[in-house]
Amino acid sequence: MIFYIFILFIKIRLNSMQILDIGQCSSKVFCHGDLLHSVQMSFMFTDSKTYVDMPTKYSEYEILDKFSSINSKNRTKLKEFLNENFHPSGSSIIDGELIDWIPKPEYLTNIKNLNLRHFATHLHSKWRKLTKKFDANILCSHCRTSAFLTRNSFIVPGGRFIEYYYWDTYWIIESLLISNMSETVKGILQNFFDILQWNGFIPNGAQIYYLNRSQPPLLIQMVYAYFKHTNDSNFLKSSIHLLDKEYSFWMKEKSIEIIKDDKKYLLNQYRVKSDRPRPESYKEDYINAHESGNPRKYYSNVMTAAESGWDFSSRWFENPMDIKTIQIDKIIPVDLNSIMFRNEQILAELHKLLGNKEKSDIYKKLSELRHEAINKIFWHHKQKTYGDYNLEKDDVNLDNLFITDLSPLWFGINPPINDSIILTRYNSLLFNYKSGIPASNIKTGQQWDFPNVWAPYHTWVVEHLLTTNRFSEALNIAQRFVNTVYCGWKEKGNVFEKYHAEEPGRYGYGGEYVVQEGFGWTNGVVIFLMNKFGRSIKTFC
Numbered sequence: 232m233i234f235y236i237f238i239l240f241i242k243i244r245l246n247s248m249q250i251l252d253i254g255q256c257s258s259k260v261f262c263h264g265d266l267l268h269s270v271q272m273s274f275m276f277t278d279s280k281t282y283v284d285m286p287t288k289y290s291e292y293e294i295l296d297k298f299s300s301i302n303s304k305n306r307t308k309l310k311e312f313l314n315e316n317f318h319p320s321g322s323s324i325i326d327g328e329l330i331d332w333i334p335k336p337e338y339l340t341n342i343k344n345l346n347l348r349h350f351a352t353h354l355h356s357k358w359r360k361l362t363k364k365f366d367a368n369i370l371c372s373h374c375r376t377s378a379f380l381t382r383n384s385f386i387v388p389g390g391r392f393i394e395y396y397y398w399d400t401y402w403i404i405e406s407l408l409i410s411n412m413s414e415t416v417k418g419i420l421q422n423f424f425d426i427l428q429w430n431g432f433i434p435n436g437a438q439i440y441y442l443n444r445s446q447p448p449l450l451i452q453m454v455y456a457y458f459k460h461t462n463d464s465n466f467l468k469s470s471i472h473l474l475d476k477e478y479s480f481w482m483k484e485k486s487i488e489i490i491k492d493d494k495k496y497l498l499n500q501y502r503v504k505s506d507r508p509r510p511e512s513y514k515e516d517y518i519n520a521h522e523s524g525n526p527r528k529y530y531s532n533v534m535t536a537a538e539s540g541w542d543f544s545s546r547w548f549e550n551p552m553d554i555k556t557i558q559i560d561k562i563i564p565v566d567l568n569s570i571m572f573r574n575e576q577i578l579a580e581l582h583k584l585l586g587n588k589e590k591s592d593i594y595k596k597l598s599e600l601r602h603e604a605i606n607k608i609f610w611h612h613k614q615k616t617y618g619d620y621n622l623e624k625d626d627v628n629l630d631n632l633f634i635t636d637l638s639p640l641w642f643g644i645n646p647p648i649n650d651s652i653i654l655t656r657y658n659s660l661l662f663n664y665k666s667g668i669p670a671s672n673i674k675t676g677q678q679w680d681f682p683n684v685w686a687p688y689h690t691w692v693v694e695h696l697l698t699t700n701r702f703s704e705a706l707n708i709a710q711r712f713v714n715t716v717y718c719g720w721k722e723k724g725n726v727f728e729k730y731h732a733e734e735p736g737r738y739g740y741g742g743e744y745v746v747q748e749g750f751g752w753t754n755g756v757v758i759f760l761m762n763k764f765g766r767s768i769k770t771f772c
């Protein structure tokens with residue numbers, strides 16, 4: 232009985248804390264208002280994210296009341312105020328446990344090269360360091376923290392990223408399944424479901440200040456991967472309505488109708504409206520927004536680019552060299568629509584499996600329409616390639632090469648011509664660089680441009696090459712990326728979020744913060760590639 236009351240108490244407490252921020256963040260400590268503005272514009276912390284990750288020691292009301300009585304222009308005073316009223320950054324997130332971690336999963340013994348087997352063993356044990364959970368113990372009953380109060384442990388990228396991220400988790404899950412950690416994966420998916428139920432959608436990361444923007448919608452593909460691994464149809468039955476919900480959210484909030492040759496096509500766009508800076512990058516946004524001459528437009532575009540996962544890239548800029556010309560609102564991204572196509576196919580398959588033929592047929596029809604739309608809107612006939620669609624130019628953007636241009640291929644779209652011809656145009660990106668595949672062929676100082684090599688695309692490209700019987704090309708790509716991550720680890724003892732295309736082992740640069748180590752999806756992708764190519768892959772440093 233006492234136990235039940237205790238559980239009930241925890242539930243009510245968690246719920247009442249969470250309820251404050253449905254849909255978008257209303258917190259005047261973490262998301263908007265004078266306090267946030269004063270702290271962030273005082274440049275008190277090198278990284279703007281530090282402050283928004285500091286749980287309060289008192290209620291929001293008490294904190295705001297005390298803040299109104301100090302001279303916030305006095306930096307020393309402001310610092311004292313923060314020390315008195317806040318816990319250290321990140322203190323409501325503590326180490327978690329991996330319930331189904333075993334020291335030597337089978338795939339390790341299939342890696343022939345001993346250096347790489349040693350490296351894989353290290354990466355596998357690294358999951359335990361990157362496992363975190365939410366901890367309410369330091370919080371008083373009215374205290375506030377920006378972290379989502381999720382019930383199960385989760386895996387974070389590492390470095391400044393102390394919470395889990397939406398799309399990053401896709402590559403983490405793929406890799407956990409290779410190590411047969413399906414209970415952990417199930418727990419992570421349940422966290423996503425909770426958040427989806429609380430907010431109606433999945434935010435960029437598990438913090439209230441990420442509300443109002445999502446990230447590439449890969450939940451459906453994560454659940455599919457888990458299901459393929461476990462055949463857990465009970466789980467599927469109990470969660471399929473949430474997958475429908477996630478799909479509907481994107482169709483309701485982030486779709487756009489395009490008319491081409493008298494035919495209407497319904498497509499998706501990343502889209503966020505905002506009239507204020509991102510709380511975790513406040514000073515950076517505030518300064519740029521005011522220099523841009525149109526702050527509201529700038530804030531919305533910057534948040535939207537954060538939703539795309541490509542924050543930031545010349546892909547979204549009118550002038551590739553100037554972030555202040557960001558105009559993602561004019562772009563329909565080819566990768567997002569390819570992801571949605573795959574989601575529709577998966578939903579059709581899963582509903583059919585559960586005996587719901589009617590819903591299955593609807594999704595099947597939607598996927599066929601999307602297939603047609605992708606080959607119509609994102610296909611450039613003359614250049615024989617896919618690319619993002621620019622609404623203003625009413626044409627495909629082909630000024631530069633982005634790896635995402637190829638996403639229809641790996642999400643299963645049949646291109647209008649033999650894919651060898653499409654791939655030829657991208658030979659330089661795919662095969663010319665020692666460290667793997669750079670995000671683009673243009674050097675801009677943004678982190679999602681040349682020379683930065685990011686892990687996730689190595690999985691998708693390799694999968695496409697393997698399903699089209701191009702084993703040696705797939706191995707070639709896997710080899711270069713695994714080698715660079717290995718060399719970086721050997722030399723610097725760390726795994727990074729991005730690498731330099733031309734110098735194996737050297738980490739990438741650019742963007743808003745210093746390069747982070749850890750690193751969730753890089754570890755996941757390297758394990759994925761070593762599992763696939765364990766017999767052939769080598770190191771060169």
Ligand SMILES: *[C@@H]1O[C@H](CO)[C@@H](O)[C@H](O)[C@H]1NC(C)=O
Nearest residue numbers: 302304305306307308309311
């Ligand atoms: C700023 O605050 C500190 C600490 O409260 C105080 O000692 C100092 O006199 C203040 N400075 C000014 C210029 O008011």
Ligand SMILES: *[C@@H]1O[C@H](CO)[C@@H](O)[C@H](O)[C@H]1NC(C)=O
Nearest residue numbers: 331336337410411412413414
């Ligand atoms: C994977 O884990 C499940 C239980 O979660 C177990 O039944 C199964 O034998 C494991 N498979 C391997 C290959 O270890």
Ligand SMILES: *[C@@H]1O[C@H](CO)[C@@H](O)[C@H](O)[C@H]1NC(C)=O
Nearest residue numbers: 457458459460461462463464
């Ligand atoms: C899942 O079910 C399919 C079809 O019934 C079967 O082929 C497969 O081996 C099963 N996989 C697991 C992990 O039980």
Ligand SMILES: *[C@@H]1O[C@H](CO)[C@@H](O)[C@H](O)[C@H]1NC(C)=O
Nearest residue numbers: 645648649650651652699700
């Ligand atoms: C595409 O072209 C390649 C090389 O020219 C050929 O080997 C392959 O069979 C073609 N694929 C299809 C689907 O026609």
Ligand SMILES: CC(=O)N[C@H]1CO[C@H](CO)[C@@H](O)[C@@H]1O
Nearest residue numbers: 254255432443444484503504
């Ligand atoms: C997910 C999302 O975009 N939610 C909301 C963001 O904020 C605007 C208003 O500022 C709402 O209209 C959106 O629904």
